[in-house]
Amino acid sequence: MAQDGTGTQVVPRRAALAHVLAPGEILPRAGRALAAGLAEEAGQRRLFPWLAVAFGAGILLFFGAADRLPSPVPALAAAAAFGGAAFGLRARPVGLALALALAFLFLGFAAAVIRVATVAAPVLARTTIAPLAGFVEGIDERDEGARLIVRVHGLGTLGPAERPARVRVSFRRPEVPRPGDFVTARVRLLPPPEPARPGGYDFARDAYFRGIGAVGSVLGTVTVGPPPEPPPWDLRLAAAVDEARNALTRRIAAAQGGQAGAVAAALVTGKRGLIAPETSEVLRAAGIYHVVSISGLHMVLAAGVIFWLIRAGLALVPALALFWPIKKIAALGAMAGVTAYCAFSGWDLAAERSLVMTLVMLGAILVDRPALSLRNLALAALIALAREPEGLLGPSFQMSFGAVAGLIACARLIDGRVWRAEGAGPLGRLAAAILTAVTGTLATTLVAQIATAPFATYHFQAVQPFGLVGNALTLPLVSLVVMPAAVLGILAHPFALDRPVWWAMGLAVRGMLDIAGWIRGFDHATLTLPAFGTGALALMSAGLLLLVLPASRLRWIGLVPALAGVALAAQPARFDLYVDREGGGAALRGADGRLQVLGRPPPFVLEQWLRADGDGRSRDDPGLKAGPRCDRLGRVATSGTWDVAVVRDKRAFAQDCARAAVIVARAAAPPGCAARLVLDRAFLAAHGATALRFGPDGPDVVTARTPGETPPWRPPPAAVPKPVPEPARPAAEPEPAPEPDDGPDADP
Structure with a gap:
């Protein structure tokens, strides 16, 4: 140890570093740093x-x-x-x-x-064909027909303990009833579909919390008749709102026509039935599908427009501007306006959560607090989760609150003010304003995409690399033209003066679609990534929370779980065999490392398997059926040393049980089947969709269900009978999984 000129002892840098890293010093120093960080967090009320x-x-x-x-x-x-x-x-x-x-x-x-x-209500236990009677609670109109939500009054011979409270049925006739009508029809219903793969989207759980106990289709015609009893007040209110939404949807769509009119209508009313699948794919490829879902973007823009209109109108009156709190009055008006808008748009779950967040932010103005703060966001999250705890499991909540948390944490870095034009002339100030808007939009979009990327990839297995470009080019149109026109159109609608507004709004939407179509033409506009597990998602979520919530240097601890989650997600363990929950089909990894189809899995299920495998092929790709050996009794394929047979006829059991290691069948396999693993009706009824990984020690089997566990949204396995022999496939397609940005507030 040396001394400087003043007599102070100087410790060499290497010796000081060795002292800090000494085993006896690491834990005490880490403890002191943690305590200091926690004290700073408490001092800043974080x-x-x-x-x-x-x-x-x-x-x-x-x-x-x-x-x-x-x-x-x-x-x-x-x-x-x-x-x-x-x-x-x-x-x-x-x-x-x-x-x-x-x-x-x-x-x-x-x-x-x-x-x-x-929300407990009966869930249909088996596929049922029976007469249905009930009140139409809501209608989602489509080009080919409609989808009805019916509050059930009677369903065949089922009693109240077995009869679902609500059902959703597809209706392919041009004449559709109106909300509030009492209808009777012969329907084919089935229990809400369970996950298409282990860890996949569970529509049955979501349907349970929406009060839907069965899905299906109408067989024949729908008859409207007098109700046996007056409908309850809540149904009359819901029917009136839905009828008004449908009427406004038709009016907006007709004003511009085509898909621009359909998208414009969805932006206002939340009714997306008129949007063609091709248009949806264009919007997704550009990363802007979130704009057609009533969520945070709409709530914030609607609140902002109403707030500005009220405040600007009051400011024109000097007496009010000088002596009245016009900012708080405008906030109250915006709160009333967005609440009415949420009610009119159908109280969708994503809209409700966005409404809570918006009301909390506007309420902060009333009590002279900062509107955008992590405390307000946490309060909004607590209210939303207390109302709908199940929302935490879905992409909408995860992406919306993740995006807002990231934006609040990075607010000082993304204000967009890269050029301050003090003392500049009019052109300089205009250029500075434009540059600020562009850089602010790009920075906001980038932060939101980074914050939502783990959740979007986990739920949808898709990434849009050019979403930053799509949002940067289209959000100015949405913010400056589309949403102000939507508010103006709603205000003009009661006076029948809204049609020109909808036409002008449609022009802006048409421009948005043109930009999205241009971006979709880019190579690799949509990348399909393999599904990763909940462990990787949990690590990345923990990393995001640690990076955005702390105010002290403790935030950098979040890099550890975040990077660990990314590394884990980058090496997902893919399955070698997917089996449909009904045993009608499977997908097996072939010699080229890609999936091949065995049997006849439902198209929607096959699409989910391809996504989970990171396979960008269409479900109609002819290469999916190349390779397996087929006959009219079934199909047989090989993956490594494992032969897999999908039995379509009972007569094939004798031969396939002797030669195949894995048997997949819709029917019950004979007791003496010598296959190593039999996935037949009994197994799949108890376990649901199944996936396998083949290893040297045998197959690793993962199932969507755990025997003995019966969540309220699933009928007990013992109640699952032989399938109804009528059509081989359901008349109604299962509910699709949530699409990218279908509801979440990716750009608040």
């Missing part, structure tokens, strides 16, 4: 957002680990106990934080339990 995280962790604990529906009383009692402990530990910051976190965790668990019990 611990509150973590209560929302703890609340969400309780919800995940219920949906991920509970194998039955427990009573909410123990969870509420535990929350109360830890809440009391928090009060007693209020002088100890660490103990207070831990006690509050545990209290909110149990509150989240209890909220999920109460929600499941509140």
